[in-house]
Structure formats: C-alpha cells, structure tokens
Amino acid sequence: MSASRTERLLNLLIALLNTTYGLRRSELRDKVYHDTTSTDVAFGRMFERDKNELRRIGFDVETVTDKGWGSDDPATTRYRIGKESNRLPDVSLTPAECTVLILAAQLWEHAALGSAAVNAVRKLQASGGLADAELPAGVQPRIRPAGQAFEDLVAAMHAQHPVSFRYLAGSTGKEEERLVEPWGLGSRFGQWYLVGHDRARGDKRFFRLSRFTSAVTVLTKERFAPPSDFNVREELSSLPELPVQSAVVDVAAGALHGLRTRAHAAAPGPAAAPPQAGRDRLSVPYRDVETLAEELASYGPRVRVVSPPELVTSVRRRLTAAAAFTAAPVPAIAFPAGSPQGGAPRHPRKRTSEDQLARMLQLVPFLVHNQGLHISEVAANFGITRQELEADLRILICSGLPEGYPDDLLDIQWDDDHVTISQDLDLKRPVRFTVEEACALLTGLETLNGLPELAEGGALESVTLKLMAAAGEEGLKAAALSAPEVGPGNLAALETAREAIRSGTQLRLRYFSPLRDTVSERDIDPLRLYSLDNTWYLEAYCHSAQGLRNFRLDRIEALAPTGRPAAETAKASDSVPVKLFTPNDDDAVVVVELTRRGAGLADEYYAERTAELPDGGLLAEIRFGSTDWLPMFVAQHGGTARILEPGGVAEASRQWLAAALAQYED
Template sequence: MSAKRTERLLTLVIMLLSSRRGFTKEELFEEIDLYREATSVAAREKLFDRDKAALREQGIPLEAYSEDALFDNDNTVQRYRISAENYRLGGVSFLPEEYAVLNLAAGVWDQGSLDSAASRALRKLSSRSTDGGTELTPLIQPRITTDAPYWDTVWQALTSRAPLRFPYRAASTGREEMRTVHPWGMGARFGHWYVVGFDTTRKAERFFRLSRMTGEPVILPGTFEVPASFDMNQTLSSLSRSEPDRIAVVAARPGSCQVLRVRKDTEILQTGEEWDVLRVPYAASSPMAATIAGLGVNARVREPQELAAEVVRLLDDAHAAALAAPEHLEISGRARPAPRRKSSSQDHLLRLLDLVPYLLAHPGAEVGETARRFDVTEVQLTKDLDLLFVSGPRHYPDGLMDVNIEEDRIYLTNARDLAEPVKLSMDEACSLLVGLQALRELPGMRDNEAIISAQTKLTAAAGDAARIGTAVATKLTEDDVDPTLEVLQAALHSNVRVDVDYFVPTRDEITRRLLEPVRIFLHQDTWYLEAWSVDSDGLRNFRLDRIQRATLTDQPATADLDEEFLARDRRSVAPYRSGDADLAVTLLLEPRARWIAAQYNADAVQELGEDRLAARLKVASSAWIPGLVAGLGGSAAVIAPAELRAETLRWLDAARAHQALA
C-alpha cells in the first residue's frame, strides 16, 4: 500500500466518521484531493470501489444507504458513512497488572500465526491501560503455532460461518473420502489442530484433524448457525489420546531400551545376561514400530508378528533410502522464519488508526518508546506522523491534525474523530481471548485474578467478536506433564535447585541431574526446561516428558547468569543449543519428514522439488542420527558428512541382520 493510498484511505475514514448523515460520492470526490488524480471518471469510480472494499476488509464498518427507500439500489443517490458506535472500541480500561497479562497472552502466539493480530490488539488496548509500567517476566512460556495444513482456509470458513468441503483420510479406516462440514470451532491438542463441526453426510458432530486433509479445502456458499451450547474448550477436553489396547513382547538387551522401560505400565517379564523380556502396552503400531526400529540391535519384537514385520519394513525402507541419497549436495539457502499472516504494508492504515488514540491518551509520548510499542523504526514513525499531518479533508475548518515533536516528545491535537481505537476484529479478539485462556490453563495460573479480570473486560469490550472465544481453544499441557511442571514452577518461584532423573535417548540411559531452573517453554508441542546444570557447569535444555522424577531441594540457585544474554536468548524458543564443537549433519527429508527441519532448528535448508527438503542440523553428537533415520522408515537419509553416511548404512545393515534372526 503506497503512502498516497494510505493517506487517501485515512482521509476517507476521517470524513465518514465526522457526519452521521454521511456523504455522497460526489461530495467525497470534491473534498478528497487524491481522488481527482484519477485519469478518468471510470478510473475514479474504480478507485473508490477498491477503497471501500479495502476498508471493509480491514474491519472498518463502512455503510452505504439511501435517504429514499425507493432508491436503495441506486448508486447515484447512495450516501456513505462509518457509524461511530460500530467503529469505536467500547468503554473499558485495564489496570497495569491486567495489561501485563494481556502482553503475555499476545506473546503466546508464534510468529506466522495470529501474532500480528495480537500486536494490533495490544496497540488498541494500550490507550485504555492506566500507566503503571508493570511488566511480567514469563517463567513459563507457552507457544501456539498455526502452521497446520490449510489453517487459514479453515479459519476463514469458521469466522464467516461458511460450509467447508475437503478430502479427508480417516485414521480408523485409511480411506479417503470427501467431507462437507459446518465448522463450529477449531482447537489444538496433542500437537495437532482440529476442526469440529456438523458433518452433513453423517448428520452428526465430528472432529477432523487438519493434517489428515489430503487436499485444499473449499469454502462453499451459504451459512449456518452454531448451537448456542457449543464451547470449543469443553469439546476439546473430551478429545483423548488413543488408550493402549495392544501388547508387545520385546526382547531388550540389559541396561538398554530405556524408552520402552520408562513407558507407563511396562512390565519386565524376565531378566537375563543377554536379554530382558518386556511386556509393553501400545495404542498404534506405526509409532511403536518406529520406536523399536530406532533401537537397532538392542531390541527385537517377539509378539505380535504384525509389529515385527512393520519394524523390518521400516529398516528395509530406511536402508534403501540411505543407498539412494545423493552423496554431495551444497545447501545455499538459510532457514527462513515463517511468513506473517499479513504484510506490514496491509497493516499500515490500521497502525495509523491505532497511533492516533495512543498519542492522544499519552500526550508527550517519547519517540523511541512509541516506535518500540508500534514495532517500527523511529524513521518509519516519523513518516507515519508526517502522513497523519497531511491526511484529512482540505476544505473543512480545522480539518487537518496538528502533530508537533518537541524535545523528542510527540504532541497530537485536533484529532477528535479518531480519538477512540477501532473495535477489535475477530482475529484480534481471538488472539488475546484464546491466549488468556491458554495461560489460565497452566498449572499455578488457573486462579490468577489478573487473568480472570482481563478476560472478563476483554470479552465485554470485544462485543460480537468475543464469540470467537468459545469457538477456538487450545490445551497446552496434559496430566502426564502437569506434576513435573508444578515442581519446576515452584523451583523457579523459590529460586532453588531441583534434583531430577532424566532419560537421555541419545545415550539410552537415565541420569541423575542437579539443576537450577531458568525458564520453561513450549516448542512444537513439547515442553522444555532451560536450566543451569550444576554437574555440567553450563546452560542446558531438558524435555519435561523425559524427566522421570523431579524433587525440590533446599539448596539455593547460585549460578551467576548474564541477564542481558538471557533476555536476547529468550526471544527464541529453539530447544537445541549449538556450540562451537557441534557437527553439521545434512539430511534429505521426504514430505512426511519435513518437520525435522523445524523440530531440530535447522540452520540451512534447500528445496529439492516434489516437496523434498535438504536440511543442515548442528548436533553435539551424531550417535542418535542412525536411530532417527531408522524410525522414519525411508522418509529421511543422511547426505553428509560422509563418515556419518557410511556409519548409518553399517548401523542399518546390522539392525536388519539382527531382525532377520527373529
């Protein structure tokens, strides 16, 4: 969006807000100089139509009406206006501690999802927050990502209440079928996004996992009503993981296969010098087979035979992929962050409309602080202020805003029509309401008064847009992690050390650690503890689902950590820390294994066509790579270094020979 178009749109908003009666097109063209730059009457009409569509697209409630009901459909006599009541955010103010938790709620969204909407919502609400400078340092940092396939399309259908049709492969049957659904809500749990709604074929409410959609969903014409009793939080709570209903009998070498031994309800049926015999419950054969394949020569399935055959197939496919992988590949592209849902150019007008009420609520705001709040440079802020100064009707008395900068402080006057923030849009309301609910679900925060009061006020201020708060939900923790999370949170608040038993899959062992917790964060649906390891004398990350036991001690945390370094480091939630001695490993990833690049924080990637990807990872040890490749069953292969490629082939040969002895 060019500066001239932004100026024209801003002037249009100012005029349409200034009169309840509104204006005809001719009156608008007369008052707004930039319309006269059109090369013809037809071009000017087209320009005006585009501007109307742009305002409505960005949530500005532009109305068209006729003063004579007989001419409702006659564009030549229509008048245009923006209803101040529908435009302006309802009267609400937030205490410093409430605005602080709103900041935390906005920070829940990962880049590339609703984070830009959350930032816009905070800008609007900043003019309604009493000054207190309260900031909360989040010791627990959840993250909600919306990188699931077709998320944007499903979101659009949900918010517009439009039917959705998509091809879908059900987990229970494996068959692909076309489904038509009225989407009532969306939710994230167990690392997956789901859409819930009325299945028009089965005439019943159904869950659909977005990652099981096998093609682009299509939004259909029409609309529907959502049952008044529907609440996505309650519906999401009813979703559960498949309970183990099968039993595997596995021979495991003594002291190895800890990943099986620590599973809930695993029994040791027999011990021996060469083999222990384990009874391991499991729910689905594919993940269980992948786990056992990754153990190589240390495990062998005795029962059932179907599971043993699946392990052999994974190893055979991994071996074939390892042989076929290219031996030399130069990666030229660096890993790039996911794009934002909306570009900054599209956000420019909304930023200006948010800037005016903020400056009016904070007279004398510092240039640097204002630029930081609006996430722009001081140079860009100066350009925005210049644009505010020249925007407005030319022929109205005092039609233009006055903008002055004195001693690096901003003063804005004569901006009565834009004094109130724009109402929260659907995605803005969603970002904060769902973020607050996600915080409220975390252990230790469920009865937080600031979160509860901020949630209540925000729901009232959002008006009709607040309905999205019952249509979108996330569940970020589960019962198996909550007890550990509570212990670690207590250690953080008390600033004491914690004694843990930790499962290290790369070494297939359980170790005892003395840790000084720093923060807890969520990445790719997995919780991590960042802590100073007393034993290793360094900062490390630990997966919470691998902590077998966590006990508070009475020993105070004594590590002298660089707070400036930690503040910089906290902007990233990558769970894997790279060091100078790390080895660079390049993997070839098929479409089903592309997640590896994000999960293991690839520092460089190269698209190879057909949705295949080469990814370069930095790892402290490469010993676990052959097991990873084996479990992926042909979806990944080692390209470099050559020594690891050769070692992986030898590892797979030995594992295949071992399984053949069964």
C-alpha cells in the same frame, strides 16, 4: 504492495470518519481519489472494492440517502463512518489481571495465533488499559505449535472457507480425500481435532490432525455458515478416550531406556518368529497408533515393530515417505538478502495494502500513548524493519482530510530518531479486536484455568469478563477454539523445583537423556519453570555441563535438595517466554528442507533464516547443539523434513532410513 492504494484507503477512512453529514460519491472522487480519467463504471468498481476493504477491517461504512423533491431533483446518496465505529472500548485492568493476560497471550508464542495475540496486547497498550505487571517465576506456560495444518485450518475457520485434505481413516486404515466445513479446533487427550461438516457424508465428523496425510487446501471461493451455538470444547467432551492396547516390538539390546521404562517383556507368540540375536521383545502399551508410530519410526533400525499390523503399516509408511523425500532432487539453497539472523524466524509476511493499513491503524494510537520512543524500538515492537516503518510513516504524514490545510494532515516527526505525533485526526483509539485476536486472548485465558495458582484469586475470571465485553461478537467466536490443558503432570518434582527456586537452593537430579539414551546424575541451580502444553521444563544452571540447560520434568527420575545454596552467578536466560534451545558458538548450522505440511517446524526449532520454495515448502537454517539425533528427526517427521547441509548429516539420515526399512523386507 501498492503504497498509493494504502494511502488512498487511509485518506478515504479519514474522510469518512471526519464527516458528520456524509460525503457524496462525486465529492469523494474529486477530493479523495482525485480521479479525472476513469469512467463512472470503473470508478464505481474501485470505490466498492475500497468500501469492502474498510468493512473487512471492521469499519461500517454507512449509506445515507436523501430523497429528492421531484423528478428533476434526483436522490442523493452520502457515505460516512461513525466516530465510534469499530473502536476498541476502554478496558482498564489491574496489575494482577495484566499478569494473567500477558501469560495468556504468551501461550501462543509460535503457534498460529501468536501474531494475533501480540496485536491484541499492543491494542490494549495503545488504549492505556495495560498496566505494568511482573510475571511470576515458574509460571510460563506455552502451547506447542500444531503444524501447518493447524495454521491453515484456523485461517479457513475464521474466514468460513471449506477445506480439503487427505485423511487416514481410523476405521478402515485407508487414505481418503475429505471436503469439510471447519467449525472448530480443539485439543483432547493430547491430540488436536478438527470438528466440522463432512460434505461427502452429509454429517458432523471429528478429524485428528495427526491423521492428515496431505497439506490442507483452503477453498477460498466458497463460503459456509457454522452453527450459531457451536462450542468445540463441548463437542470434544463427548469423545471417549481410546482404549489401551499393546504393541509388540523388538528392541536392540541395551538401547532405548525411555521406551523400556513403560514396556515389559512380551510373552512368546505361537505364530511369531523369535526376535533376532541381540534383540529384546517387548510389549508397549499405547492408545493411538499414529502417535506411537511417530515415536517408533524415529528410532529407526533400533526398533522393529512385530504387531499389530496397522502399527507396522504406519511405521513403514512414515519411513518410506522419509526415504523418498531424502532421495528427491535437491533445490538450490539460497536465502533472501537481508534475511534475519540470530533472532526469531520471520516467514515472508503478506505484502498487501490492507495489511499495511491495518498496521498503520495500530501504529497511530501506539505512538499517541508512547511519545518519543526511538524509531528502532517502535519498529521492533511491530516486528518490522526500520525501513518498513519509515515507509509507513511517510504515507501517514501525507494523509489527512480532503483538501485540508497543513493542520488537517497527520503530523508525525522522527528527525532525531525519536518518534512523536502531534496530530492524530481521531485515529488515536485502536480498532476492535479481530476474531483471531479475540480467540488468541480468550482461548488462552480459558487454558490457564488448568493452573491452580492462577485460577485462584479472581483475576482470571475478571479479566475474561472484561475482554468478552470488549470483544463483542468476535469474542463469541472464541468458542470455536479450545487449547490443550497446561496443568503439570509431575506435581512432586514441580513443587520441589519451585521451592528450591524460592529459597535459592541447589538440587541434585537423576535425569534420562533420550539423545544419549543414558541416565545421569547432576547438581543444578534451578532458575525457572515453564511448560509446553502439559509438559513442564526446569531451566537450571548445570554444574556438569557448566551452562544453562532445560530439563523435562517427566524425564527426572529423582530430585532432591543438596543442602547447598545455589551459585549467585547463575541467571535465567532473558527470553520470555523461555526457549527450549540456548544457542552457543559451537552449534552446528543445518539447512533443512520442509514441505508445506512441515513448514511449522521452522518456528518450533527457532529457524534463523527461511526461504520459500516454489512448491510451497520452505528452506530453513537452524542451529542444533548436536547433529547426532537428526536422523531420528528426519524419520520421525515421515517425509515432511530432510537435511540438505551438512552433507555428512544428510547421508547419515539416508543410511538410518535404509537400515530401518531393511528390517521390514521379506
């Protein structure tokens, strides 16, 4: 990242914003660029690149041409940026609207649009449009990260670049290379779909992300134009739900209680060999082969698929890929100095002048509306280190009007570690939402329609209308993204838990634990409800475990009040939105290698440190409460994740996969 280029772009922006008449290129070259060495052609190329970067951020650089009076008086071209260019319109929100908006932004926590949602909320804070709001207990929905393919597709879709990937065709069962113009992404029937123009077939096609068998390659040198009236939700509504089919599996006797609850004994087939001793033959209903294959592969040697053949093939393919990855050479395990520990994972951010300038344009209005904040608090708000923030501030205080006096420079002080700004040079209003920011908020608001308590009262509708007006054309592009429903499935357990939270009552639950493959009864003090897509969780103090635990509502077999009050010492965790995993001192620290396809798992499992690998993969250091289920984790992800350390867990994974594959050997 070039600090000099960032400073030059900022000074160019300030100069063009603060001129009414406009500045000639010769004036800009002399007063802003201080360029005396390059040729006119070289300077012209640099100036055009800088203008394009400002336009990419959203500032419309106007060109004004004055015609000369004669042949000896050539035309004069001047440049300027209007005062209202790319400024976020004033948005005033009520406390109820702010509550809904914050919930919509938090939906994306670690998904592709998480940082965009944070930036959008920060812009509203900087404009003074965000009032204090109290989040309701028991209503904290989130969207599950949809993997690295989702991240890459969102970026390509917004930049209008075509993509290529390998795809497992549902009609033929064969892997094929696809070249697609991504028009939209949406969720339907619990699956993420890409809708776009398949160039090889010359027509619109639907692609299920679970059938991608390679990483997504973005063709950055090519562009396309999507249909002007495209709406991914309307497109996906035309998809019929897959029919229910039956799979025949042999399951180890007494194992896999969760699978057994939705299965029944399979009738003996005329041609199939009987199950081995110690195995039960079951019939399992399913709709999607790949979804069931992911689950069955994780069970390793405890399950052998008998039919249908395409399910056998899919499970074997996943196990074979996982075994091959575990046998591959191990990279050097090293994390960058200063990698964050104990907090949210931070993948290496883009280190470009344009990214830094975009952050500075958020930083100035934020400081104007938050005078006197401690410098560490400002850095934390922007997700950067204190050193990075001070580097930004040093560039800002050297920037201002061309050849201006000291009063014509940005004036920011932080000598006492409290940051104040007294001269903002008309940068005090945040820039408009980017298309990613508009999509994050508007798609999140649409998703909240699935929660009756939010859909009622009008706040959801009114804040959506206000943000649509503020987002302008970028808001219209939100129709290219549709998130999954977050409405609860187990309404009875949800209402019982919600009433117990309101009344401070203890509950007794009967709960199935897939890790231990057992059903247990526990007394709990309920604290908070939240969701991940349409899967809801109950955070509670468990008296058996003597600590905070998260219980999936769809795994609760019975839930009823005990008649006793909840203990006053039990408190919900401070994280908002709540995490699925609460770290403890006796956790196992595991080093995981992820391919580029599986890189999103680092966020999903709250990696404490990450390091990029030369092939685009990732090393991740993750805390796990138990390592017993990690062989299942490796098998489930079919060649996109493997354990490197501890060595014993890595070896257990290899043995698990070998035993699973041995079942399918003739």
